[in-house]
Amino acid sequence: MDFLTSVLTITIRAGTSLTIATIGEILTERSGILNLGVEGIMLMGALSAFATVFYSHSIVLGFLVAVCIGGLLALLHAFLTTTMRANQVVSGLSITLFGTGFSSFLGQRLGPATNNFRLVGLRAERIAPLAPDWAKNIPILGAFLNQDIMTYAVYLLIPLAWFFLYKTRPGLWLRSVGEDPQTADAMGINVAKTRYFYTIIGGMLIALGGAHLSLSYTPGWSENITGGRGWIVIALVIFSMWNPARAVWGALLFGGINAVQFRLQASGTSIPANFLNMLPYVGTIVVLVLMTWWEALSKKVGAPAALGTSYMREDK
């Protein structure tokens, strides 16, 4: 495989989990709920998917379990922030703290006795690329063929999510809840129900992104397998200006950074590995600063106006 094709292959593959999770978080934030639990939910998704596939040998079941776990964690966030009006930042952070700790705990507990109850270092079925081996080696084109079904599904999801958000009535309701819950409430939209619903849907998609990591991108379980991807997702939501159609560009940019870093390391560069590994994090900060700056200059506002605030009818 030539250099360009291999970088492109990894870029697209790395972009998959980022894109799914970003779309999930966009839907959640559009309802006015900021979910900083992405990192924790992705970790739990990755862990539960891998553990399920390891024992059941069914990838479909693995995805299902991950989606349920993600939905449950998101439900907890929705309950705390919507019903109990907890601070959204702290609630999300606690989901991440809990998810990080619990996934690490389960990773040392759910494994088979032969592996000292650990899941680390085990192999299970993975989602294989659809294309036959010879197709992978076609320059450039091979990068697009050498992908698993999840990746193709993501590229279907992007236009669907965009269409839903901007061209359908429920999409309009969702956006109005995030922009102005008071008015949405007056229009007869149930604000709390909407927020619950899209927080849970968002959590499911985020967990799916995590599952793609442990079942395809870096098959297997390792502690902190996400390596901060959950936080990059939150940056990507800002980068995409809360528009699913733009989510893919950010995800590919970060997938590309991953791929370049990976390839440079493999080629034995003189730059210390630690500095290469900083690239995605430095990149996130740079993108964030540029994006915020550009938004201020062009006077565009991407964020839903009511993002991060709780709404209670009785408070007025």
Add this chain to the structure above:
Amino acid sequence: MKLLFEKRKTTSVTALILVPFVSFLVSLVLTALLLAIFGANPFKTFGAMAVGAFGSSHGFAETLVKAIPLMMTGLGVAIAFKLKFWNIGAEGQLTMGGVAAAGVALFMERFLPGRSLLVGALLGGLLAGALWAGVPALLKTSLKVDETLVTLMMNYIAILYSEFLYYGPWRDPKGYGFPGSRMFSADAWLPRIMGRAHIGIWIALALAIILWVVLKRTRWGFELQIIGASQKAARYQGIAVERNIALAVMLSGALCGLAGAFEVTGISHRLQQGLSIGYGYTAIIVAWMSQLNPLAVPFVAVALAALAVGGDQVQMVMGLPAAMGVVMQGLILFPMLAGSLFTEYRLSVVRPEAKAVCPDPVEE
């Protein structure tokens, strides 16, 4: 009949004090359930944890060893959170504080004779933490860049940088490949009081009291309280919001940096792996459990440190993963977040006659 939350006229002090305790109990019950699911006896486990954390002078000293960085970072996070500046970069600020303190201790011996080396190292750590927090603070106050992401990303950068140093240029040539710098000279060691616990505990306690006084009894503290309550109101009062936020966040980073300096000068006496083991994240739990009150921080820090030490013990004695302690820490915040509502609201029962007439259009 319907249950409704009704806003209280004044904040309930009873709820304010009761909620953290009840949350702790709820997290115990949840963990007990979890333990039972995995076939471990919860009572035995909690017993082992308590004995591990408090049952011996060694255990208690280890609890203090973990409580010191949690107090420092907890105080730091609490100040920033008071201003609604979501500093989740305590981990990175701690790491950079440790790196800077190690840099001073390793390479400034010639310029800082005797005990001044230790003072220099601590000041270096303090300064590095403040500067590391200064970046997101300035980005936030000048360009309104989201601080949660910047502080968090800078954690990863700090940790990778410290790894680079102790695996690379600072690595002890006589260390047989051990990832760590050479040992500092004894002048840079923080005096110990009990086991590995060092005098940082007294400094941390003093800082908790000082911070409380600053926040409650000084003009600057008063300005910070107003900014935290409403930036708009603060601007009307002519308070320099941006400058105050930047200063307070740098103070927050300085405390975290000092925590890192304590770790290298008090515990490891060198820069090595294990400097960054999550104190900065647990600090978020410490700060929130303390309701952002500096005086409560030491108590909560000791409680959470006990969970961590107890977790380690449980691993050794009962073969359960040490992450057990982390899971328990994580579980505390959920009931805490849910319960905080009761400090501002009370539950009231509403009779069904006042039902809203709006239909719900969002039926999926």
